[in-house]
Amino acid sequence: MSNRKSIIAANWKMNITPSEAESYLSSFLQTFSEPTAVDIVLGASFVTLAKASKHITPNAAVDLAAQNMHPEANGAFTGETNAAMLKEVNCDYVILGHSERRSLFGETDDFINQKVHAVLNAGMKPILCIGESLDEREGGQLESVLSGQLKGSLANVTADQMADIVIAYEPVWAIGTGVTATPEQAQDTQAYVRSVLAEIFGDEVAGATRIQYGGSVKPGNAADLISREDIDGFLVGGAALDPDSFAQIVQAGIDDAA
Ligand code: PEP
Numbered sequence: 001m002s003n004r005k006s007i008i009a010a011n012w013k014m015n016i017t018p019s020e021a022e023s024y025l026s027s028f029l030q031t032f033s034e035p036t037a038v039d040i041v042l043g044a045s046f047v048t049l050a051k052a053s054k055h056i057t058p059n060a061a062v063d064l065a066a067q068n069m070h071p072e073a074n075g076a077f078t079g080e081t082n083a084a085m086l087k088e089v090n091c092d093y094v095i096l097g098h099s100e101r102r103s104l105f106g107e108t109d110d111f112i113n114q115k116v117h118a119v120l121n122a123g124m125k126p127i128l129c130i131g132e133s134l135d136e137r138e139g140g141q142l143e144s145v146l147s148g149q150l151k152g153s154l155a156n157v158t159a160d161q162m163a164d165i166v167i168a169y170e171p172v173w174a175i176g177t178g179v180t181a182t183p184e185q186a187q188d189t190q191a192y193v194r195s196v197l198a199e200i201f202g203d204e205v206a207g208a209t210r211i212q213y214g215g216s217v218k219p220g221n222a223a224d225l226i227s228r229e230d231i232d233g234f235l236v237g238g239a240a241l242d243p244d245s246f247a248q249i250v251q252a253g254i255d256d257a258a
Contacts, residue, residue, distance in 0.1 A: 004210050006226065006233040006253045007166055009041035009065060009127060010240030011095060011214075016044060018051035025055045025062075028243040032061035032250065037257035038233065040250055041065045041127075043095050046081050053090040065093035065127060068101060071114035083122035094119045095235070097153055098129045099172045109152025116153060116165070125164045127235065128153055129214070130193070134173035142189065147196045159201045167211045168235040169193055174215025176237055183224045183231075186213045190230035219248035226256045 016024060021044060032040065043065035044052055052064060070080035086094065096119065097112040112128070119126045130149040132142050150167075157165070169190050174181050181189070190211050198206035213225055214235035225231050233253060240246040 002207075002229060002232065004208065004232045005037070005039060006257060007039040007041065007210050007212060008233045008250050008253045009043055009093070009095070009166075009168075009212065009235050010246055011043045011067065011098070011235055011237050012045065012048070012241065013067070013100070013237060014045060015241055016048055018048050021048045021052045022055065024243045025052060028247060029055070029060065029062070031243075031247045034059065035061050036250070036254050038250060038253040039063065041093050043067050043093070043127075043235075046085075049086070049089045049091055056090065063092040064090055065095055066091050067095045067098065069094045069096070069115055069119060071111070071118040073118075083118055083124065086124065087122060091124060093125045093127050093166070095127045095129065095168075097149070099131055099170060099175055103172075109149055110155075112153045113155045116157060120157070120161050120164060125166065127166045127168050127212070129168045129170050129235070131170040131172050131175075131215075134171075137171070137173070143192060146189070146193060150193065150196050151200065154200065159205045162197075162201055162205045162209055165209065166233075167193060167197075167209060168214050169211055170214035170235060176216070178216050180216040180218075180221050180225075181213070183221075183228050186225055187228035187230055190228075194230055217249060219245055219252070222249045222252035223255065226253055 040062045096115050101107045116126045132145045136145045194206050210232040212233040212235045213231045217234045217236045218239045
């Protein structure tokens with residue numbers, strides 16, 4: 001087992017209204033009433049973040065994440081949200097480069113890199129998503145795709161800044177499909193991701209960086225996945241929409257840390 005603290009994050013996507021978040025939190029925070037052996041993060045929509053932040057005390061078991069952020073400090077960017085707005089609603093993390101942002105909204109590694117720097121400069125922590133499509137995996141491009149995404153999205157990031165960055169490896173073919181990477185596939189790929197981080201930042205930084213797995217994680221497969229050496233937590237979509245189901249996944253992480 002590594003000495004990295006696992007981080008288990010919910011990505012609610014465009015689900016969970018502010019009032020639904022209130023009932024989610026009242027149930028979830030009853031189960032986890034104080035900090036646990038894993039970091040727990042809830043990734044909410046912008047309006048839901050504002051409401052949720054009112055229910056999260058400084059000593060709560062959970063932190064909040066936004067699902068996106070614009071890299072500029074302010075200006076004429078209709079529909080966008082900046083770092084200062086996120087900080088004001090007690091957001092600690094920002095999910096960046098999710099495959100849906102890349103494929104549906106055309107985000108490039110270069111743009112994601114600008115966001116990574118803006119999030120870090122604002123004192124928040126990026127959860128940087130990377131992952132290959134099925135065609136890329138089957139076409140033998142797995143390593144070049146992941147290495148390209150990492151090098152592009154982390155350009156000009158320093159070794160010191162890596163302490164605040166979480167990587168989420170999410171094979172696109174496993175997101176929302178019910179098809180999970182096998183623990184062996186996830187472990188092998190995440191070991192490769194760590195080797196790319198070592199190439200860029202050195203072994204020490206790579207060994208300390210937390211790498212989540214994401215893609216159809218459920219209560220039934222979480223324990224096996226998180227027992228693997230290079231899997232340091234999860235980014236969870238569908239199974240995190242229900243507080244009881246997400247709590248079971250978090251519990252698998254806590255049990256693994258024991
Ligand atoms: C995600 O959206 O990041 C995700 C992993 O979704 P799901 O768990 O539903 O596959």
